[in-house]
Amino acid sequence: MSLILIFIFFSSINFILSKNLFFPFKKLTIEYLNESKTISDFITFNIYTNVSMGTPQKKVAHFILQGNQLFSYRTMKLQYHSSSEFDKIEEEIKKAFENFFITKDSTSFKVIEDYFGLYSDVITFYDKKGENKTKELQFNIRPNDIKDKLCGNMDLLYPVVPDDPEDPDDDYDRYFFNVLKSAGLIDKSYFTFIYGDYNYGENFKYFDENYHNIYGNLILGEGPHDFSPEKYKEEDEIKIYRNFSNEYVELKLKSKISNYTEKNSNLTFRFNSEFIKGNLDYKNEIDNIFFNELISKNICKIEIVEENIYINKDIVYSCQNSNLMKEKIKYFPTIYFQAKQSNLTFLFNYKELFKIHHDRIYFLIFFKNNSLSTDWDFGDLFLRKYTTAFNYDSKTMSFYRQQVNEINNKTDIPYPDEDESDVPKSDEVPKENGLSVSTIVIIVMGGALVIAGVIISAFIIRWKRTRKKRADELKDDYEYIPEEKVN
Numbered sequence: 265m266s267l268i269l270i271f272i273f274f275s276s277i278n279f280i281l282s283k284n285l286f287f288p289f290k291k292l293t294i295e296y297l298n299e300s301k302t303i304s305d306f307i308t309f310n311i312y313t314n315v316s317m318g319t320p321q322k323k324v325a326h327f328i329l330q331g332n333q334l335f336s337y338r339t340m341k342l343q344y345h346s347s348s349e350f351d352k353i354e355e356e357i358k359k360a361f362e363n364f365f366i367t368k369d370s371t372s373f374k375v376i377e378d379y380f381g382l383y384s385d386v387i388t389f390y391d392k393k394g395e396n397k398t399k400e401l402q403f404n405i406r407p408n409d410i411k412d413k414l415c416g417n418m419d420l421l422y423p424v425v426p427d428d429p430e431d432p433d434d435d436y437d438r439y440f441f442n443v444l445k446s447a448g449l450i451d452k453s454y455f456t457f458i459y460g461d462y463n464y465g466e467n468f469k470y471f472d473e474n475y476h477n478i479y480g481n482l483i484l485g486e487g488p489h490d491f492s493p494e495k496y497k498e499e500d501e502i503k504i505y506r507n508f509s510n511e512y513v514e515l516k517l518k519s520k521i522s523n524y525t526e527k528n529s530n531l532t533f534r535f536n537s538e539f540i541k542g543n544l545d546y547k548n549e550i551d552n553i554f555f556n557e558l559i560s561k562n563i564c565k566i567e568i569v570e571e572n573i574y575i576n577k578d579i580v581y582s583c584q585n586s587n588l589m590k591e592k593i594k595y596f597p598t599i600y601f602q603a604k605q606s607n608l609t610f611l612f613n614y615k616e617l618f619k620i621h622h623d624r625i626y627f628l629i630f631f632k633n634n635s636l637s638t639d640w641d642f643g644d645l646f647l648r649k650y651t652t653a654f655n656y657d658s659k660t661m662s663f664y665r666q667q668v669n670e671i672n673n674k675t676d677i678p679y680p681d682e683d684e685s686d687v688p689k690s691d692e693v694p695k696e697n698g699l700s701v702s703t704i705v706i707i708v709m710g711g712a713l714v715i716a717g718v719i720i721s722a723f724i725i726r727w728k729r730t731r732k733k734r735a736d737e738l739k740d741d742y743e744y745i746p747e748e749k750v751n
Contacts, residue, residue, distance in 0.1 A: 283450045284485040286392045287313040287418075289328060291475045294343050294350060294572045296357050301473045303580060303621055306538045307630060308573045310342055311479060314363055315416065317387040318370030325363040326416035328482060330535060332423050335440040336381075336404040337365055337414040343573050364413035372400070380436035381405050389449065392483060392491050399447045402438050420455050420535075422656055441484075441656045450485030453656040457482055457535060459648045464615075464675050468590065471538070471621045480644070487653045487662060496651065500664045502606050506654070507532045507661075512604040515640075517549070519597035519679045524549045529601065530639045533652075533661075536573075537643030538619075540612075542629040544636065547579070554596060555581055563589060568633055577634075581627040589625055593618055594680060601640075608668055610650060613677045649675075 293309045295301045314323040325340075340358055343350050367373045367383070376382040381404050388398040405414065418440050444450045459480045463469075488496040504511055508531045515526035526545060534541075558564035564583035571578060583589045596614040603609070617628050628645055646652070649671055653662040 283452070284391050284483050284491050285389045285397070285444070285449060286394075287315075287326075287328070287389075287482040287484070288478045289313040289480055289482055290477070291479050292325070292327075292342065292357075292361075293475070294353055294357070296342075296475055297353075297360060299473075300622075301471075302569070302572075303567070303582075303626060304569050304572045306471050306621070307569065307578055307580070308534075308571045309536050310573070311536055312415070313418075313482065315387060315389065317365060318385055319372035320370075321386075321388065322365070322369070323363050324365040324414075324416055325361070326418045328535065329417055329419045330421045331419060332421050333417050333419040334404045335419070335438045335443050336406075336417050337409070338406065338417060339409055339412050340364075340415050345575055358413070364415060366413055367405075367410055374400075376402060377436055378407065381407055382436045382438070397449055399449060401443055401447055403443070404436070404438055420654070420656065422659060444484065452485050452487065452490070453658070454487040454490075454653045454662070455482060455484050455656060456488055456651065456653040457644065457647045458651075459644065462649055462671065464649075464671065467615050468618065468620050468625065471619060487655075488651055488664065496664045496667065500666045502608060502663045502665055503655075503658075503660045504603065504606055504663070505661075506659045508603060511606060514602045514604065515546070516600045516602065517597040518600065519595075521595065522549060522553045522597050524597075531601065532639055532641050533646070533654075534641050534643050535647070537641070538628065538645060539643050540629045540645055541639070541641035541643075542631055543638045543640060544631065545638070546629075547631045558583060558589075558592070563592075576632065579631040579633050582624045583627075585620060585623045585625050593625070597679070598677065606663075608663060608665070609672060610646070610668070611672060611676055612645070612649075613675055615677070616645065616649070616675065 289311045290313075291309050292312050293301075293305050295305045310327055312325045312327045315326050316322065317324050340354070340361070342354050342357065345351075370385055372386045374384045376384055382402060383405055384400055384402045386398060387401050388396050390396050403416075420440070422441075423439055441450075441453060445453075457480055483491060487501070489498040489501060513529045513531055515524075515529045517524040524546070526543075529543075555564055555566075559566065563586075564581060567580045567582055569578050569580050570576070593614045596617065598611055598613045599617070601610045618625050619628055620626070651664060651667050654660075655662065
């Protein structure tokens with residue numbers, strides 16, 4: 265009995281000390297109503313989570329941002345093209361979407377300071393265990409928007425604008441993490457994106473076009489070693505300043521076709537892309553060792569695509585979805601990012617760098633059109649593989665050495681042992697179902713010739729027999745003589 269009481273006591277202590285907020289999130293883009301999405305919709309997109317608020321409670325979409333914005337409620341904005349076509353589509357989505365906050369419909373909505381746009385209402389969050397946490401929280405709304413249908417903004421970046429003691433707005437500006445801490449909902453400043461188990465063995469995955477599915481989960485407050493101590497150990501935590509700003513990061517390609525090295529790479533993170541943005545030096549290298557030959561043979565092509573959120577154009581590589589191409593991809597060199605001071609390596613092999621969309625194979629590193637930027641931007645391709653905990657206050661990132669080493673051991677695919685002569689040439693005919701197209705054509709033509717020969721032979725034999733019979737019938741002394749029986 266005493267053991268049970270002790271267990272209950274420590275469990276309750278753990279529950280009290282457990283301070284995290286759990287947000288399942290989905291995608292919401294300008295192509296939300298389209299059954300079939302373009303590749304642009306995977307290069308940049310918006311993510312949002314539904315949060316219950318007001319009285320009576322209503323689910324309200326809260327966009328997860330990284331743009332130094334206030335914890336505020338504003339009219340929905342999915343794109344910034346200043347185009348009548350884009351604006352019209354956005355209005356159609358607003359009409360079809362239901363998860364808006366309407367201030368006049370909530371009896372618990374309060375005006376704190378109307379002139380400076382400060383208000384409050386009751387908001388309910390949930391932790392990782394599913395326990396609800398309801399608090400009255402303060403937030404900002406622009407006075408001109410107060411009567412509109414609104415969505416929330418949950419910004420995960422620390423404000424870069426310094427406090428100005430003479431600016432009266434500072435007393436009324438609310439930032440998301442500060443609001444949560446002031447309310448006692450969290451006491452740590454981690455935020456971590458979790459996407460479920462990493463499928464490292466699957467080849468040629470497809471982009472998911474169903475935006476009703478949960479895309480991932482965001483956990484605020486505690487770090488991974490707090491909310492999942494069975495998987496992540498605090499002693500394994502490696503803290504690095506945001507975007508590797510205090511690290512010397514070296515990029516390497518280690519293969520038989522390239523020894524490319526890039527010194528002191530600049531790395532940043534985006535939470536709203538399934539791609540990695542590379543720089544032009546790397547682009548020139550992979551053009552020379554891989555894509556140029558395939559492009560010259562019309563097996564691959566370069567696409568210039570327009571992003572769906574901002575007015576940007578990107579360079580994207582796509583290739584035929586053929587057996588030849590799938591064989592060629594196996595020789596694409598693994599890319600390694602080595603953080604020297606922390607002794608951490610992050611790698612991506614050919615299985616992770618190519619994905620299928622609309623029966624074409626897309627390379628998951630894109631490049632900015634007409635840009636000389638040397639930065640690398642990692643999207644959720646990185647965050648799905650390597651558990652990364654960002655810290656809002658300290659502006660650091662945390663990795664867990666054991667997790668990094670384990671996933672690297674499973675995905676560091678050795679370069680094929682075959683000689684270069686065994687690498688499939690781009691002018692070879694793709695093989696389908698184990699037979700080349702030329703072989704299939706020969707077999708079909710051979711079969712057709714055999715069938716034609718049989719038909720012609722049968723026709724000739726029948727024609728000869730008919731002719732002989734006709735000739736016999738024309739003879740006057742034609743006799744039918746029965747065959748002699750064989751005794």
